[in-house]
Amino acid sequence: xxxxxxxxxxxxxxQWKQDEVDALVDFIQGYSxxxxxxxxxxxxxxxxxxxxxLHGKAEVRMSRNTLVTRAxxxxxxxxxxxxxxxxxxxxxxxxxxxxxxLYKQLEESKTPAPIxxxxxxxxxxVIPEGDTGVDPGxxxxxxxxxxxxxxxxxxxxxxxxxxxxxxxxxxxxEDLANxxxxxxIEPKEVGLDLKxxxxxxxxxxxxxxxxxxxxxxxxxxxxVSAATNLSVNAxxxxxxxxxxxxxxxxxxxxxxxxxxxxENEELMPELVARADAQLRALAAQIDDEEAxxxxxxx
Amino acid sequence: MEYVYAALILNETGEEINEDNIxxxxxAAGVDVEESRVKALxxxxxxxxxxEAIETAAAAPAAAPAGGS
Amino acid sequence: MEYVYAALILNETGEEINEDNIxxxxxAAGVDVEESRVKALxxxxxxxxxxEAIETAAAAPAAAPAGGS
Amino acid sequence: MEYVYAALILNETGEEINEDNIxxxxxAAGVDVEESRVKALxxxxxxxxxxEAIETAAAAPAAAPAGGS
Amino acid sequence: MEYVYAALILNETGEEINEDNIxxxxxAAGVDVEESRVKALxxxxxxxxxxEAIETAAAAPAAAPAGGS
Amino acid sequence: MEYVYAALILNETGEEINEDNIxxxxxAAGVDVEESRVKALxxxxxxxxxxEAIETAAAAPAAAPAGGS
Amino acid sequence: MEYVYAALILNETGEEINEDNIxxxxxAAGVDVEESRVKALxxxxxxxxxxEAIETAAAAPAAAPAGGS
Numbered sequence: 098x099x100x101x102x103x104x105x106x107x108x109x110x111x112q113w114k115q116d117e118v119d120a121l122v123d124f125i126q127g128y129s130x131x132x133x134x135x136x137x138x139x140x141x142x143x144x145x146x147x148x149x150x151l152h153g154k155a156e157v158r159m160s161r162n163t164l165v166t167r168a169x170x171x172x173x174x175x176x177x178x179x180x181x182x183x184x185x186x187x188x189x190x191x192x193x194x195x196x197x198x199l200y201k202q203l204e205e206s207k208t209p210a211p212i213x214x215x216x217x218x219x220x221x222x223v224i225p226e227g228d229t230g231v232d233p234g235x236x237x238x239x240x241x242x243x244x245x246x247x248x249x250x251x252x253x254x255x256x257x258x259x260x261x262x263x264x265x266x267x268x269x270x271e272d273l274a275n276x277x278x279x280x281x282i283e284p285k286e287v288g289l290d291l292k293x294x295x296x297x298x299x300x301x302x303x304x305x306x307x308x309x310x311x312x313x314x315x316x317x318x319x320x321v322s323a324a325t326n327l328s329v330n331a332x333x334x335x336x337x338x339x340x341x342x343x344x345x346x347x348x349x350x351x352x353x354x355x356x357x358x359x360e361n362e363e364l365m366p367e368l369v370a371r372a373d374a375q376l377r378a379l380a381a382q383i384d385d386e387e388a389x390x391x392x393x394x395x
Numbered sequence: 396m397e398y399v400y401a402a403l404i405l406n407e408t409g410e411e412i413n414e415d416n417i418x419x420x421x422x423a424a425g426v427d428v429e430e431s432r433v434k435a436l437x438x439x440x441x442x443x444x445x446x447e448a449i450e451t452a453a454a455a456p457a458a459a460p461a462g463g464s
Numbered sequence: 465m466e467y468v469y470a471a472l473i474l475n476e477t478g479e480e481i482n483e484d485n486i487x488x489x490x491x492a493a494g495v496d497v498e499e500s501r502v503k504a505l506x507x508x509x510x511x512x513x514x515x516e517a518i519e520t521a522a523a524a525p526a527a528a529p530a531g532g533s
Numbered sequence: 534m535e536y537v538y539a540a541l542i543l544n545e546t547g548e549e550i551n552e553d554n555i556x557x558x559x560x561a562a563g564v565d566v567e568e569s570r571v572k573a574l575x576x577x578x579x580x581x582x583x584x585e586a587i588e589t590a591a592a593a594p595a596a597a598p599a600g601g602s
Numbered sequence: 603m604e605y606v607y608a609a610l611i612l613n614e615t616g617e618e619i620n621e622d623n624i625x626x627x628x629x630a631a632g633v634d635v636e637e638s639r640v641k642a643l644x645x646x647x648x649x650x651x652x653x654e655a656i657e658t659a660a661a662a663p664a665a666a667p668a669g670g671s
Numbered sequence: 672m673e674y675v676y677a678a679l680i681l682n683e684t685g686e687e688i689n690e691d692n693i694x695x696x697x698x699a700a701g702v703d704v705e706e707s708r709v710k711a712l713x714x715x716x717x718x719x720x721x722x723e724a725i726e727t728a729a730a731a732p733a734a735a736p737a738g739g740s
Numbered sequence: 741m742e743y744v745y746a747a748l749i750l751n752e753t754g755e756e757i758n759e760d761n762i763x764x765x766x767x768a769a770g771v772d773v774e775e776s777r778v779k780a781l782x783x784x785x786x787x788x789x790x791x792e793a794i795e796t797a798a799a800a801p802a803a804a805p806a807g808g809s
Contacts, residue, residue, distance in 0.1 A: 197438030
């Protein structure tokens with residue numbers, strides 16, 4: 098019976114399923130970028146808010162995974178590559194926005210959430226140094242039990258240093274979940290979790306979509322420095338570099354004037370000052386005070 | 396670095412820094428444009444205050460350009 | 465500065481820095497290209513080792529005060 | 534740099550920094566003057582406060598010149 | 603400073619820094635040239651390595667802030 | 672620099688800083704005195720308050736980098 | 741101070757820094773020369789590298805004037 102069902106599935110499927118697949122195909126073809134997002138663990142109200150927040154920029158489409166797979170296969174032309182990311186609670190997301198921009202937006206929309214016993218830590222869980230605000234009691238022991246350095250000080254329980262109580266990838270114990278809950282620590286980030294995006298012929302992994310804005314800022318600065326240096330060194334004046342070139346030329350003239358002791362009004366005060374400085378520098382090398390006038394004696 | 400230079404040209408001329416414009420500039424320079432790099436640049440620059448970055452750089456040209464790729 | 469950036473793009477891509485190429489890049493960026501500025505740029509860069517010029521910090525007196533404060 | 538020096542001479546004498554005057558100064562020095570570079574310089578200097586640019590520079594190098602004779 | 607700039611132009615073009623040449627440059631710039639100042643300039647520059655002197659200027663701005671604590 | 676030193680000696684002794692006196696000092700030191708440089712020196716010092724120049728210099732280089740923002 | 745300046749002039753001109761020469765320079769400047777000071781100066785300078793001492797002043801005028809009281 099299961100065999101006949103699977104045969105039937107590949108050949109003919111109920112009309113409502115075919116309609117849903119057609120709708121999904123329309124959805125996939127309606128956007129320049131289509132991705133798979135994980136929606137596991139997102140309370141439905143939060144999910145609704147997120148969908149609303151994306152309105153006008155991206156659309157989330159939930160369906161049965163089997164139908165999504167079928168739709169992706171039907172569209173073909175590369176989209177079927179997304180199939181390998183379809184597992185568990187996932188949804189399609191479509192946008193005409195830049196996929197990098199989509200990733201950024203989804204990351205920003207993530208919110209912290211408590212972690213439950215039995216879940217895997219998505220990152221190192223740290224209990225920060227400080228006053229817990231909890232009155233002295235058995236909680237000190239609970240903290241110490243899970244590996245935090247804690248003691249009673251000034252009438253309340255304090256964590257004496259940042260304590261990593263669980264490493265990324267480890268499973269959260271009942272005790273730890275309780276302590277975190279007591280402290281109000283929410284180590285998870287909940288939100289639409291972008292697993293992959295297919296955009297105009299290219300499949301992107303999330304790590305490819307995570308852009309380091311600081312790096313780009315630094316690149317801009319390097320580019321500006323390069324252009325400034327080239328403009329000045331090649332003496333191609335631009336509005337931005339003309340003052341530097343003028344300053345450089347004036348500095349050269351001054352350096353030459355001082356070096357050659359050219360007697361003119363502009364340089365004279367500095368030449369006089371230089372002569373004075375040289376005099377003092379020489380005087381400083383003279384040990385015999387008899388050889389020096391009073392004002393130069395050390 | 397050519398992608399960043401292209402963005403800076405557009406910034407100077409007041410043209411929008413979008414995918415089409417950057418691609419056009421790079422095309423004209425004979426660059427074999429990678430669409431994904433253009434997209435990443437455009438998305439990244441959305442969060443960069445370009446004028447500020449330029450001014451910071453201009454104020455300290457003594458700092459030689461970092462090893463740009 | 466857009467003219468300089470255009471030259472830098474060409475330098476990165478290995479294309480010749482000549483009037484046609486610079487004009488093409490600037491055109492693509494929507495610049496109202498001034499022929500004389502293009503000519504001047506090409507002339508200024510003629511005998512310049514661009515890589516070296518890029519890396520040599522411009523003696524920028526404007527920068528000095530910034531550093532000293 | 535000769536083009537910039539020429540502009541600075543005109544600035545000192547109070548003559549207008551225009552193409553004709555810069556060309557005249559450079560001509561007199563035996564420079565094979567390139568019109569485009571003159572134009573580019575004049576254009577770049579249009580909105581620049583020359584006195585200020587010089588003073589900023591003057592403030593800095595005052596300390597440096599080594600090896601005076 | 604116009605006399606010094608005139609000398610710098612001649613230095614760049616490779617022309618001899620003599621009274622005639624300096625006078626010609628300054629004349630072209632509309633300067634009311636004082637012969638004795640020209641003479642003094644030429645004399646002052648006689649044994650000077652101009653390139654070397656100029657380089658001390660380039661080194662300057664970097665040094666200045668360090669000194670000014 | 673010997674011309675400047677000569678002027679400063681006269682300044683110290685309270686003698687007038689004129690062409691004759693400077694020439695006399697330099698002559699005594701075996702300098703092949705150039706009249707034009709002496710003239711230029713005297714002219715240049717005319718409006719300079721030597722004491723002030725020395726004192727300003729003492730104060731200035733420290734202040735300069737900070738001031739020129 | 742004038743004694744030391746006299747030594748600096750002789751140093752520049754390449755003349756020997758001896759009692760006769762210093763006395764001659766100072767005489768010419770109208771100084772009422774004290775023989776013992778001249779002797780002391782000449783003796784003291786015997787072991788000093790004048791060029792080096794002068795260069796330290798040129799390299800760091802910021803520091804030098806500040807120190808000199």
